[in-house]
Amino acid sequence: MSETIRVGLAEVKVSGNSSVLTCIGLGSCVAVIMHDPVAKIGGIAHVMLPGRAPEKRADMPGKYAYTAVELLLEEMEKSGASRERISCKIVGGSNMFKIQAGPSGEVPKGYPRSVSIGERNVAAVESSLREAGLKISAEHTGGNFGRSVFFYVETGKVEVTSITVGKVVI
Template sequence: MRGEAAAAKIHVVQGEQFVTDDPGIVLSTLLGSCVSACMRDPVAAVGGMNHFLLPGGVASAADGVAQRHAVHAMELLVNELLKRGARRERLEAKLFGGARLIDGLTDIGSKNADFAERFLAAEGIRLVGGSLRGEQGRKLQYWPVSGRARQSLMERENRQVFDAERRSRPVAVPAGEGAVELF
């Protein structure tokens, strides 16, 4: 497609988020057990993506430290969309990732996926699509203004995603966490 060839690509890594109103930008990421929320306001023509991972060793889905990291990632994305003119009642989201990459270990991917689904429901943000869980990593592209998403599943033997996640650490939540204002 002609528009895709001209698109500026921005890669979003674990712990980051990016929001834009530029229709010429495509966001990309690689996901294993991490989850990316792709959100947009179709009327304001603004959208974005985050990429988060609950810290390892989570005892339960209600664990406060793990939840704080994930809530922070989601709040950053929502707040940046609102700053750019989005309205909460028009937000729509697609969720990707949450794979189980290693048998026999805690299924952190499922915990990430469960959290993202609960967050959207609690905040009243419509879930309009995506691809969660499974046993394969994903290469994801998201056009934030149009809301179009494209994923490619990676072979389970491809350790690229797992190796990247193993080297990464959840981003520290700044002091004063909870002071992020949701509009």
């Protein structure tokens, strides 16, 4: 029997063989998925914001791209994964709200920052993974629609579902 583990906003969870890790309803958030196919260890960080957790608010490291990636990697290694074998996939980072962009695609004045936070989250996650020396093997990011993620730790298969594009396996 496979166990389904839900990873909520700002959470970082690592699990072993036969589990399915999921994030339901990712908008601008990014799911950082790490997998060690040999040790059969997998984990997801559900990142909400770019940057890193301010020190005085270190109780939510998983909320911010850089600290989330560090924590996820640490938890993966603690569970027996080897950094050399870890492959990463990233999903999410959409710009959820439909707005009329400016002539060069910029966000016009008067909109909240969340209208463009998706792409900034993706950029921050990519750069923090690069800093950690990890490679991204696949991604399903951007657009203006929400997604759900189902990550099968045993095989490393990642299913992405959304209203707009249906089911995609990456």
